[in-house]
Amino acid sequence: MVWQKIKSKGVEVYAGKKSRIGPVYSPGVPFLLGPLLIISVTSFEGGNILKFPPEEFSLRWYENIFNVEMFLVAFKTSILVSLAGNLLALLLGVPAAYALSRFDFKGKSVINAFFVSPILIPGIVLGFAFLRYIVGTYQLPIYAALFVGHTVIMLPFIIRVISSSLSNFDFSIEEAAESLGASKLGTFFTVVLPNIKSGILAAVMIAFLESFNNVDISVYMTGPGVSTFPIQMLTYVENYFDPTISAISVLLMFITAFFMFIVERLMGLSYFTKR
Amino acid sequence: MVALFTLQDISVAYNKQNILKDFNLEIEKGKLVSLLGPSGCGKTTTLRLIAGFLQANDGKFLFKEKDYTKVPVNKRNFGFVFQNYALFPHLSIFDNIAFGLRLRKNSKTEIEKK
Numbered sequence A: 001m002v003w004q005k006i007k008s009k010g011v012e013v014y015a016g017k018k019s020r021i022g023p024v025y026s027p028g029v030p031f032l033l034g035p036l037l038i039i040s041v042t043s044f045e046g047g048n049i050l051k052f053p054p055e056e057f058s059l060r061w062y063e064n065i066f067n068v069e070m071f072l073v074a075f076k077t078s079i080l081v082s083l084a085g086n087l088l089a090l091l092l093g094v095p096a097a098y099a100l101s102r103f104d105f106k107g108k109s110v111i112n113a114f115f116v117s118p119i120l121i122p123g124i125v126l127g128f129a130f131l132r133y134i135v136g137t138y139q140l141p142i143y144a145a146l147f148v149g150h151t152v153i154m155l156p157f158i159i160r161v162i163s164s165s166l167s168n169f170d171f172s173i174e175e176a177a178e179s180l181g182a183s184k185l186g187t188f189f190t191v192v193l194p195n196i197k198s199g200i201l202a203a204v205m206i207a208f209l210e211s212f213n214n215v216d217i218s219v220y221m222t223g224p225g226v227s228t229f230p231i232q233m234l235t236y237v238e239n240y241f242d243p244t245i246s247a248i249s250v251l252l253m254f255i256t257a258f259f260m261f262i263v264e265r266l267m268g269l270s271y272f273t274k275r
Numbered sequence B: 001m002v003a004l005f006t007l008q009d010i011s012v013a014y015n016k017q018n019i020l021k022d023f024n025l026e027i028e029k030g031k032l033v034s035l036l037g038p039s040g041c042g043k044t045t046t047l048r049l050i051a052g053f054l055q056a057n058d059g060k061f062l063f064k065e066k067d068y069t070k071v072p073v074n075k076r077n078f079g080f081v082f083q084n085y086a087l088f089p090h091l092s093i094f095d096n097i098a099f100g101l102r103l104r105k106n107s108k109t110e111i112e113k114k
């Protein structure tokens, strides 16, 4: 939004005007969407080799996804790791977001920065650190290592989205509830939580996507026999050249778009820009 | 006559700056009292202290001659009118009104009657 000064009858009025930035970035759109479009088209290829443009139309590679055993196993692993990590990240993230929004205390900005740091550190670096300590020093089994690693990468998303939801929350109704006889904990469950429900749901979905689509952390932690879904996709393209991978990509795009659509409905996408 | 509310040598400080210092106040039963003063002199602070949202750094608060200084907000059974209405946005009008009554263990029929 660009604010424009309008003079009317000697009074200065500021009116919001639609931004003109659209034409500036629109040439970038083909670069963003083009590859996705090509992938989508190749997924309907009837032949055995991934190529563009496709020669005949077929849905057989979509069918093939469900026939490849390792995809099914990796899919289950990914779902399990993402859901379990999500739950732990919620248990840690909700109280943290609440404390950071509700109270003023010394070192608040440091703690805030600490919780957000996994977003700022390149995943490949974070993954290496995890490899050294979680897998190396502490010798955790693969599942446990994935669980810990994914919890860490989900936590900042949970905290950010819930904090942004809490920024619209009027904390004086907490005091109202207390003066009416509710305990501190009771107030949290009967007044605070119901009011940030949609924020929590959005946080869970965004964190889930972040974890489910993650490659750079998982690649360090997966080991013999245990792989997450995106890592399995990498392994697959190293060995096979058929369009199955395009078909999977299209499905993942749809799932992601669907989740983001729900998140957008729940609370808008403002938390990406808000501090 | 003994006072209903007594504030004894109350001190409250925000960031080491005293807002109330050795403040004394006695209010008798049945009296209507108003606190007057310029903005920022500590009226809201005093009320928040009586309601229990705020703990005094020093001094005592007595209610019916009992020491209420450490009694938590939800055990005081005082009414408090908020400067901004402080309604619960996730509840209906009925549930907003019933919130306190439920917590104070009124039966459902009693709540509806009220």
Ligand SMILES: Nc1ncnc2c1ncn2[C@@H]1O[C@H](COP(=O)(O)OP(=O)(O)O)[C@@H](O)[C@H]1O
Residues within 6 Å of the ligand: B014, B015, B019, B037, B038, B039, B040, B041, B042, B043, B044, B045, B046
């Ligand atoms: N949470 C707080 N943190 C720091 N200072 C505060 C806080 N609440 C109130 N104050 C300060 O205490 C003083 C008294 O505030 P208040 O009791 O609200 O005054 P009023 O008499 O206008 O109701 C003001 O100077 C205000 O700046």
Ligand SMILES: [Mg+2]
Residues within 6 Å of the ligand: B043, B044
């Ligand atoms: Mg005031």
